[in-house]
Amino acid sequence: MHFGIISPPVPGHIHPFGALGRELIARGHRVTLFHMPDVEKRARHEGLGFVAIGSVDHPAGSLPDSFAKLTRLNGLAALRFTIEAIRKTTEMMCRDAPAALRYAGVGFLLVDQTEPAGRTIAEHLCLPFVTICNALALNREASAPPPFTAWAYRDSWPARMRNQIGYAMSDRIMRSIAQVISKYRARWKLPAHKHAEQSFSRLAQISQQPPAFDYPRRHLPKSFHYVGPLRRPSSQAVPFPWDKLDGRTLVYASLGTLQNGREATFRCFAEACTGIGVQLVLTHGGGLDARAAADLPGNPVVVSYAPQLELLSRASLTLTHAGLNTVLDSLSCGVPLVAVPITYEQPAIAQRVEWCGAGRTVPFSKLRVDRVRTAVREVLEDAGYQANAERVRESIRQAGGVTRAADLIESFLG
Numbered sequence: 001m002h003f004g005i006i007s008p009p010v011p012g013h014i015h016p017f018g019a020l021g022r023e024l025i026a027r028g029h030r031v032t033l034f035h036m037p038d039v040e041k042r043a044r045h046e047g048l049g050f051v052a053i054g055s056v057d058h059p060a061g062s063l064p065d066s067f068a069k070l071t072r073l074n075g076l077a078a079l080r081f082t083i084e085a086i087r088k089t090t091e092m093m094c095r096d097a098p099a100a101l102r103y104a105g106v107g108f109l110l111v112d113q114t115e116p117a118g119r120t121i122a123e124h125l126c127l128p129f130v131t132i133c134n135a136l137a138l139n140r141e142a143s144a145p146p147p148f149t150a151w152a153y154r155d156s157w158p159a160r161m162r163n164q165i166g167y168a169m170s171d172r173i174m175r176s177i178a179q180v181i182s183k184y185r186a187r188w189k190l191p192a193h194k195h196a197e198q199s200f201s202r203l204a205q206i207s208q209q210p211p212a213f214d215y216p217r218r219h220l221p222k223s224f225h226y227v228g229p230l231r232r233p234s235s236q237a238v239p240f241p242w243d244k245l246d247g248r249t250l251v252y253a254s255l256g257t258l259q260n261g262r263e264a265t266f267r268c269f270a271e272a273c274t275g276i277g278v279q280l281v282l283t284h285g286g287g288l289d290a291r292a293a294a295d296l297p298g299n300p301v302v303v304s305y306a307p308q309l310e311l312l313s314r315a316s317l318t319l320t321h322a323g324l325n326t327v328l329d330s331l332s333c334g335v336p337l338v339a340v341p342i343t344y345e346q347p348a349i350a351q352r353v354e355w356c357g358a359g360r361t362v363p364f365s366k367l368r369v370d371r372v373r374t375a376v377r378e379v380l381e382d383a384g385y386q387a388n389a390e391r392v393r394e395s396i397r398q399a400g401g402v403t404r405a406a407d408l409i410e411s412f413l414g
Contacts, residue, residue, distance in 0.1 A: 004110070005111075006093060006110070006118045007112040014033070017132065018045075018046025018232075020402055022046070022234070023402045024406055030049065031110075033050050036092065037054075037058070053100050054092035054095075054096050058092060070082070071262065071287070090177050094117050094121065098124055102125065108413070109129035110132055113132065113137070114134070117184075119198070119201070120188070130206060131201040132206050133207035135345055136324065138196070142160040145166065146167055147345045150348065151163070153355055205221065205223055205225065207225065208228065208229050210229075212391060212392045215355065226399050227399050227400050227401060229332055238307040240303060241301065245279065245314070248277060248279040251278045251281070252283075252311050253282040253283070253318070254319075254321075255285075263288060265340065267297065270282065271369045278317075279301070309329055312332075318338070320339055327339070331358060331392040331396060336388070337360075337379070338362065340372070341364060360378060360379055
Protein backbone atom coordinates (compact mmCIF):
# COMPACT_ATOMS: atom_id res chain seq x y z
CA MET A 1 0.00 0.00 0.00
CA HIS A 2 1.09 3.56 -0.67
CA PHE A 3 0.20 5.61 2.43
CA GLY A 4 -0.06 9.38 2.25
CA ILE A 5 0.45 11.53 5.36
CA ILE A 6 -1.46 14.75 5.98
CA SER A 7 0.10 16.54 8.93
CA PRO A 8 0.80 19.99 10.35
CA PRO A 9 4.27 21.18 9.28
CA VAL A 10 5.73 21.17 12.80
CA PRO A 11 8.42 18.71 14.00
CA GLY A 12 6.40 17.61 17.03
CA HIS A 13 3.79 16.08 14.71
CA ILE A 14 6.10 14.89 11.94
CA HIS A 15 8.34 13.02 14.39
CA PRO A 16 5.70 10.47 15.51
CA PHE A 17 4.51 10.16 11.91
CA GLY A 18 8.12 9.33 11.05
CA ALA A 19 8.15 6.48 13.54
CA LEU A 20 4.82 5.15 12.26
CA GLY A 21 5.98 5.55 8.68
CA ARG A 22 9.21 3.63 9.29
CA GLU A 23 7.23 0.83 10.91
CA LEU A 24 4.95 0.59 7.87
CA ILE A 25 7.92 0.79 5.48
CA ALA A 26 9.57 -2.08 7.37
CA ARG A 27 6.41 -4.08 6.66
CA GLY A 28 6.75 -3.51 2.92
CA HIS A 29 4.61 -0.42 2.40
CA ARG A 30 5.42 2.98 0.91
CA VAL A 31 4.84 6.14 2.97
CA THR A 32 4.90 9.72 1.64
CA LEU A 33 4.38 13.06 3.36
CA PHE A 34 2.69 15.80 1.30
CA HIS A 35 3.47 19.34 2.38
CA MET A 36 5.11 22.71 1.69
CA PRO A 37 8.74 22.68 0.44
CA ASP A 38 10.29 23.61 3.82
CA VAL A 39 9.07 20.32 5.31
CA GLU A 40 11.08 18.12 2.94
CA LYS A 41 14.29 18.05 4.99
CA ARG A 42 12.41 16.97 8.12
CA ALA A 43 10.47 14.30 6.21
CA ARG A 44 13.62 12.86 4.63
CA HIS A 45 15.34 12.88 8.02
CA GLU A 46 12.48 10.77 9.37
CA GLY A 47 12.90 8.29 6.51
CA LEU A 48 9.68 9.26 4.71
CA GLY A 49 9.03 9.93 1.06
CA PHE A 50 8.08 13.50 0.24
CA VAL A 51 6.02 15.40 -2.34
CA ALA A 52 6.02 19.21 -2.27
CA ILE A 53 2.76 21.14 -2.60
CA GLY A 54 1.78 24.73 -1.91
CA SER A 55 4.96 26.37 -3.17
CA VAL A 56 2.98 29.33 -4.55
CA ASP A 57 1.87 30.67 -1.16
CA HIS A 58 4.35 28.74 1.03
CA PRO A 59 7.69 29.19 -0.79
CA ALA A 60 10.96 27.86 0.59
CA GLY A 61 12.02 29.85 3.65
CA SER A 62 8.55 30.90 4.74
CA LEU A 63 8.16 28.22 7.44
CA PRO A 64 11.34 29.10 9.41
CA ASP A 65 10.27 32.75 9.32
CA SER A 66 6.89 31.77 10.75
CA PHE A 67 8.49 29.69 13.51
CA ALA A 68 10.83 32.56 14.41
CA LYS A 69 7.90 34.92 14.80
CA LEU A 70 5.99 32.36 16.86
CA THR A 71 8.89 32.06 19.32
CA ARG A 72 8.36 35.71 20.27
CA LEU A 73 4.66 35.21 21.08
CA ASN A 74 2.92 33.87 24.18
CA GLY A 75 -0.60 32.91 25.23
CA LEU A 76 -3.50 34.16 23.13
CA ALA A 77 -1.25 36.00 20.69
CA ALA A 78 0.50 32.73 19.87
CA LEU A 79 -2.86 30.97 19.61
CA ARG A 80 -4.23 33.54 17.14
CA PHE A 81 -1.07 33.37 15.05
CA THR A 82 -1.25 29.57 14.98
CA ILE A 83 -4.93 29.52 13.95
CA GLU A 84 -4.23 31.83 11.01
CA ALA A 85 -1.32 29.59 9.99
CA ILE A 86 -3.61 26.54 10.18
CA ARG A 87 -6.21 28.33 8.03
CA LYS A 88 -3.61 28.99 5.34
CA THR A 89 -2.34 25.42 5.52
CA THR A 90 -5.88 24.03 5.31
CA GLU A 91 -6.55 26.12 2.20
CA MET A 92 -3.29 24.90 0.66
CA MET A 93 -4.07 21.26 1.46
CA CYS A 94 -7.57 21.37 -0.01
CA ARG A 95 -6.37 23.19 -3.12
CA ASP A 96 -3.17 21.25 -3.93
CA ALA A 97 -3.14 17.90 -2.14
CA PRO A 98 -5.85 16.02 -4.11
CA ALA A 99 -4.05 16.24 -7.45
CA ALA A 100 -0.70 15.34 -5.86
CA LEU A 101 -2.16 12.36 -4.00
CA ARG A 102 -3.88 11.15 -7.15
CA TYR A 103 -0.73 11.48 -9.24
CA ALA A 104 1.38 9.66 -6.63
CA GLY A 105 -1.03 6.73 -6.51
CA VAL A 106 -1.80 6.99 -2.78
CA GLY A 107 -4.36 4.42 -1.65
CA PHE A 108 -4.73 5.16 2.06
CA LEU A 109 -4.37 8.33 4.16
CA LEU A 110 -2.90 8.84 7.62
CA VAL A 111 -4.37 12.12 8.86
CA ASP A 112 -3.28 14.09 11.91
CA GLN A 113 -6.28 14.86 14.12
CA THR A 114 -5.35 18.56 14.19
CA GLU A 115 -5.40 18.82 10.38
CA PRO A 116 -9.10 19.35 9.58
CA ALA A 117 -8.66 19.04 5.81
CA GLY A 118 -7.84 15.34 5.99
CA ARG A 119 -11.32 13.81 5.97
CA THR A 120 -12.59 16.21 3.31
CA ILE A 121 -9.70 15.32 0.99
CA ALA A 122 -10.15 11.59 1.70
CA GLU A 123 -13.87 11.72 0.90
CA HIS A 124 -13.25 13.78 -2.23
CA LEU A 125 -10.78 11.13 -3.48
CA CYS A 126 -12.81 8.17 -2.11
CA LEU A 127 -9.81 7.05 -0.03
CA PRO A 128 -9.92 5.26 3.33
CA PHE A 129 -8.15 7.04 6.17
CA VAL A 130 -7.35 6.78 9.85
CA THR A 131 -6.93 9.63 12.31
CA ILE A 132 -3.64 9.86 14.19
CA CYS A 133 -3.81 11.86 17.44
CA ASN A 134 -0.24 13.14 17.69
CA ALA A 135 -1.38 15.89 20.10
CA LEU A 136 -3.81 15.61 23.01
CA ALA A 137 -6.95 13.87 21.81
CA LEU A 138 -9.48 16.44 20.59
CA ASN A 139 -12.49 14.21 21.25
CA ARG A 140 -14.93 16.27 23.26
CA GLU A 141 -16.48 15.17 26.50
CA ALA A 142 -18.42 17.26 29.00
CA SER A 143 -16.06 16.53 31.88
CA ALA A 144 -12.84 17.00 29.89
CA PRO A 145 -11.59 20.60 29.64
CA PRO A 146 -10.79 21.92 26.14
CA PRO A 147 -7.16 21.14 25.28
CA PHE A 148 -6.19 24.79 24.81
CA THR A 149 -6.99 25.64 28.46
CA ALA A 150 -5.13 25.21 31.74
CA TRP A 151 -8.33 24.15 33.49
CA ALA A 152 -8.10 21.32 35.99
CA TYR A 153 -10.24 18.21 35.58
CA ARG A 154 -13.34 18.11 37.75
CA ASP A 155 -16.39 15.96 37.09
CA SER A 156 -18.90 18.42 38.53
CA TRP A 157 -21.79 20.44 37.15
CA PRO A 158 -19.96 23.82 37.30
CA ALA A 159 -16.90 22.32 35.59
CA ARG A 160 -19.01 20.78 32.83
CA MET A 161 -20.71 24.13 32.22
CA ARG A 162 -17.30 25.84 32.13
CA ASN A 163 -16.06 23.26 29.61
CA GLN A 164 -19.14 23.71 27.43
CA ILE A 165 -18.46 27.43 27.25
CA GLY A 166 -14.83 26.68 26.44
CA TYR A 167 -15.76 24.42 23.53
CA ALA A 168 -18.12 27.09 22.20
CA MET A 169 -15.25 29.58 22.38
CA SER A 170 -13.05 27.10 20.54
CA ASP A 171 -15.58 26.79 17.71
CA ARG A 172 -15.73 30.55 17.43
CA ILE A 173 -11.93 30.91 17.40
CA MET A 174 -11.60 28.18 14.75
CA ARG A 175 -14.44 29.52 12.58
CA SER A 176 -12.14 30.76 9.80
CA ILE A 177 -10.75 27.23 9.39
CA ALA A 178 -14.22 25.69 9.37
CA GLN A 179 -15.20 28.13 6.61
CA VAL A 180 -12.38 26.84 4.40
CA ILE A 181 -13.56 23.26 4.94
CA SER A 182 -17.17 24.25 4.22
CA LYS A 183 -16.15 25.95 0.99
CA TYR A 184 -14.40 22.86 -0.38
CA ARG A 185 -17.05 20.42 0.83
CA ALA A 186 -19.65 22.45 -1.02
CA ARG A 187 -17.44 22.63 -4.12
CA TRP A 188 -16.94 18.85 -4.07
CA LYS A 189 -20.63 18.19 -3.27
CA LEU A 190 -19.90 16.60 0.10
CA PRO A 191 -22.31 16.84 3.07
CA ALA A 192 -21.59 19.79 5.33
CA HIS A 193 -19.86 19.17 8.66
CA LYS A 194 -21.96 20.25 11.61
CA HIS A 195 -19.25 19.86 14.25
CA ALA A 196 -15.48 19.45 14.46
CA GLU A 197 -15.47 15.74 15.34
CA GLN A 198 -16.97 14.87 11.97
CA SER A 199 -13.46 15.29 10.57
CA PHE A 200 -12.25 12.24 12.54
CA SER A 201 -12.03 8.77 11.00
CA ARG A 202 -14.72 6.18 11.59
CA LEU A 203 -12.21 3.39 10.94
CA ALA A 204 -9.74 4.24 13.70
CA GLN A 205 -8.57 7.13 15.86
CA ILE A 206 -5.11 6.25 17.15
CA SER A 207 -3.79 8.27 20.09
CA GLN A 208 -0.23 8.78 21.33
CA GLN A 209 -1.57 9.07 24.86
CA PRO A 210 -1.65 5.99 27.08
CA PRO A 211 -4.83 5.52 29.13
CA ALA A 212 -3.08 6.67 32.33
CA PHE A 213 -2.29 10.05 30.78
CA ASP A 214 -5.84 11.07 30.01
CA TYR A 215 -8.77 12.09 32.12
CA PRO A 216 -11.56 9.55 32.73
CA ARG A 217 -13.55 9.12 29.51
CA ARG A 218 -17.04 7.69 29.11
CA HIS A 219 -17.99 8.50 25.54
CA LEU A 220 -15.05 7.71 23.27
CA PRO A 221 -16.07 5.89 20.07
CA LYS A 222 -15.21 2.21 19.67
CA SER A 223 -12.80 3.25 16.94
CA PHE A 224 -10.62 5.16 19.45
CA HIS A 225 -7.40 3.43 20.54
CA TYR A 226 -4.83 4.53 23.12
CA VAL A 227 -1.55 3.10 21.79
CA GLY A 228 0.94 5.33 23.60
CA PRO A 229 3.94 7.15 22.11
CA LEU A 230 4.71 6.44 18.47
CA ARG A 231 8.43 5.73 18.56
CA ARG A 232 10.79 3.63 16.44
CA PRO A 233 14.61 3.78 16.41
CA SER A 234 16.10 5.81 13.59
CA SER A 235 19.29 4.88 11.76
CA GLN A 236 20.61 8.42 12.34
CA ALA A 237 22.38 8.53 15.71
CA VAL A 238 22.60 11.85 17.60
CA PRO A 239 26.11 12.50 19.01
CA PHE A 240 26.48 13.45 22.66
CA PRO A 241 29.49 14.08 24.98
CA TRP A 242 28.77 11.24 27.39
CA ASP A 243 32.14 11.73 29.10
CA LYS A 244 30.86 15.03 30.55
CA LEU A 245 28.32 13.27 32.78
CA ASP A 246 29.85 13.22 36.27
CA GLY A 247 27.53 10.89 38.18
CA ARG A 248 25.43 13.50 39.95
CA THR A 249 21.62 13.34 39.81
CA LEU A 250 20.78 14.11 36.18
CA VAL A 251 18.18 16.72 35.24
CA TYR A 252 17.26 16.92 31.56
CA ALA A 253 15.90 20.22 30.16
CA SER A 254 14.27 20.91 26.80
CA LEU A 255 11.88 23.45 25.28
CA GLY A 256 11.19 21.37 22.18
CA THR A 257 11.49 22.71 18.65
CA LEU A 258 9.17 25.75 18.54
CA GLN A 259 9.95 27.46 21.87
CA ASN A 260 13.70 26.87 21.85
CA GLY A 261 14.78 30.48 21.33
CA ARG A 262 13.79 31.57 24.84
CA GLU A 263 17.18 32.38 26.36
CA ALA A 264 15.67 33.81 29.56
CA THR A 265 13.80 30.55 30.22
CA PHE A 266 16.91 28.44 29.68
CA ARG A 267 18.84 30.79 31.97
CA CYS A 268 16.16 30.38 34.64
CA PHE A 269 16.38 26.58 34.37
CA ALA A 270 20.17 26.64 34.64
CA GLU A 271 20.24 28.96 37.64
CA ALA A 272 17.51 26.97 39.42
CA CYS A 273 19.65 23.82 39.16
CA THR A 274 22.79 25.38 40.65
CA GLY A 275 23.77 24.56 44.21
CA ILE A 276 21.31 21.69 44.73
CA GLY A 277 23.58 18.75 43.84
CA VAL A 278 22.30 18.01 40.34
CA GLN A 279 23.85 18.06 36.88
CA LEU A 280 21.79 19.78 34.20
CA VAL A 281 21.83 18.63 30.59
CA LEU A 282 20.15 21.25 28.42
CA THR A 283 19.27 20.85 24.74
CA HIS A 284 18.17 23.94 22.83
CA GLY A 285 17.56 22.68 19.30
CA GLY A 286 19.63 25.45 17.74
CA GLY A 287 17.69 28.17 19.56
CA LEU A 288 20.73 29.59 21.37
CA ASP A 289 23.91 30.94 19.84
CA ALA A 290 27.31 29.83 21.14
CA ARG A 291 27.71 32.89 23.38
CA ALA A 292 24.34 32.45 25.07
CA ALA A 293 24.90 28.71 25.54
CA ALA A 294 28.34 29.22 27.08
CA ASP A 295 27.05 31.97 29.39
CA LEU A 296 24.41 29.89 31.18
CA PRO A 297 25.00 29.73 34.95
CA GLY A 298 26.14 26.60 36.76
CA ASN A 299 28.19 25.02 33.96
CA PRO A 300 25.45 22.76 32.54
CA VAL A 301 26.09 20.40 29.64
CA VAL A 302 24.57 22.34 26.74
CA VAL A 303 23.99 20.83 23.29
CA SER A 304 21.92 21.76 20.26
CA TYR A 305 20.43 18.27 19.95
CA ALA A 306 20.55 15.23 22.18
CA PRO A 307 19.60 11.53 22.10
CA GLN A 308 16.55 12.23 24.21
CA LEU A 309 15.45 8.73 25.17
CA GLU A 310 19.01 7.63 25.99
CA LEU A 311 19.49 10.62 28.28
CA LEU A 312 16.10 10.17 29.90
CA SER A 313 16.98 6.57 30.71
CA ARG A 314 19.67 8.06 33.01
CA ALA A 315 17.74 11.10 34.24
CA SER A 316 15.89 11.64 37.52
CA LEU A 317 13.82 14.63 36.38
CA THR A 318 12.80 16.51 33.24
CA LEU A 319 12.42 20.30 33.00
CA THR A 320 10.14 21.01 30.06
CA HIS A 321 7.67 23.35 28.38
CA ALA A 322 5.21 20.42 28.49
CA GLY A 323 5.35 19.52 24.82
CA LEU A 324 3.61 16.17 24.44
CA ASN A 325 6.53 14.30 22.87
CA THR A 326 8.99 15.31 25.61
CA VAL A 327 6.45 14.54 28.34
CA LEU A 328 5.64 11.11 26.90
CA ASP A 329 9.32 10.29 26.39
CA SER A 330 9.99 11.17 30.03
CA LEU A 331 7.10 9.07 31.28
CA SER A 332 8.17 6.21 28.99
CA CYS A 333 11.35 6.14 31.07
CA GLY A 334 9.53 6.58 34.37
CA VAL A 335 10.98 10.08 34.83
CA PRO A 336 8.88 12.69 36.69
CA LEU A 337 8.69 16.28 35.44
CA VAL A 338 8.60 19.94 36.28
CA ALA A 339 6.52 21.58 33.55
CA VAL A 340 6.61 25.24 32.52
CA PRO A 341 3.85 25.42 29.86
CA ILE A 342 4.07 28.34 27.46
CA THR A 343 1.25 28.15 24.89
CA TYR A 344 -0.95 25.91 22.68
CA GLU A 345 -2.00 22.74 24.48
CA GLN A 346 1.01 22.84 26.82
CA PRO A 347 -0.99 24.12 29.83
CA ALA A 348 -3.45 21.24 29.33
CA ILE A 349 -0.59 18.72 29.10
CA ALA A 350 0.93 20.16 32.28
CA GLN A 351 -2.45 19.74 34.00
CA ARG A 352 -2.39 16.05 33.09
CA VAL A 353 1.12 15.73 34.51
CA GLU A 354 -0.20 17.06 37.83
CA TRP A 355 -3.44 15.08 37.61
CA CYS A 356 -1.60 11.75 37.27
CA GLY A 357 0.82 12.79 40.04
CA ALA A 358 3.96 12.57 37.89
CA GLY A 359 5.21 16.11 38.41
CA ARG A 360 4.67 19.76 39.24
CA THR A 361 3.76 22.80 37.16
CA VAL A 362 5.22 26.32 37.30
CA PRO A 363 3.02 28.73 35.28
CA PHE A 364 5.03 30.59 32.66
CA SER A 365 3.58 33.89 33.88
CA LYS A 366 5.10 33.20 37.31
CA LEU A 367 8.44 31.84 36.11
CA ARG A 368 11.15 32.66 38.64
CA VAL A 369 14.33 30.89 39.70
CA ASP A 370 13.11 30.25 43.24
CA ARG A 371 9.83 28.73 42.04
CA VAL A 372 11.58 26.37 39.62
CA ARG A 373 14.20 25.40 42.21
CA THR A 374 11.51 24.64 44.80
CA ALA A 375 9.56 22.50 42.31
CA VAL A 376 12.71 20.61 41.25
CA ARG A 377 13.63 19.86 44.85
CA GLU A 378 10.10 18.74 45.72
CA VAL A 379 9.85 16.33 42.78
CA LEU A 380 13.31 14.89 43.40
CA GLU A 381 12.78 14.45 47.14
CA ASP A 382 9.22 13.07 47.13
CA ALA A 383 9.27 9.43 45.99
CA GLY A 384 5.57 9.63 45.12
CA TYR A 385 6.29 11.52 41.90
CA GLN A 386 8.69 8.80 40.77
CA ALA A 387 6.16 6.09 41.66
CA ASN A 388 3.42 7.79 39.65
CA ALA A 389 5.74 8.26 36.68
CA GLU A 390 6.49 4.53 36.86
CA ARG A 391 2.75 3.80 36.88
CA VAL A 392 2.29 5.80 33.66
CA ARG A 393 5.35 4.05 32.24
CA GLU A 394 3.62 0.71 32.74
CA SER A 395 0.49 2.06 31.02
CA ILE A 396 2.66 3.08 28.06
CA ARG A 397 4.31 -0.35 27.97
CA GLN A 398 0.95 -2.10 27.83
CA ALA A 399 -0.55 0.26 25.21
CA GLY A 400 1.40 -1.27 22.33
CA GLY A 401 3.03 1.77 20.73
CA VAL A 402 3.89 1.96 17.06
CA THR A 403 3.56 -1.82 16.57
CA ARG A 404 -0.06 -1.82 17.67
CA ALA A 405 -0.76 1.31 15.62
CA ALA A 406 0.58 -0.34 12.47
CA ASP A 407 -1.36 -3.53 13.22
CA LEU A 408 -4.58 -1.52 13.48
CA ILE A 409 -3.89 0.30 10.22
CA GLU A 410 -3.05 -2.90 8.35
CA SER A 411 -6.26 -4.50 9.60
CA PHE A 412 -8.19 -2.14 7.30
CA LEU A 413 -6.22 -2.84 4.12
CA GLY A 414 -8.41 -5.74 3.05
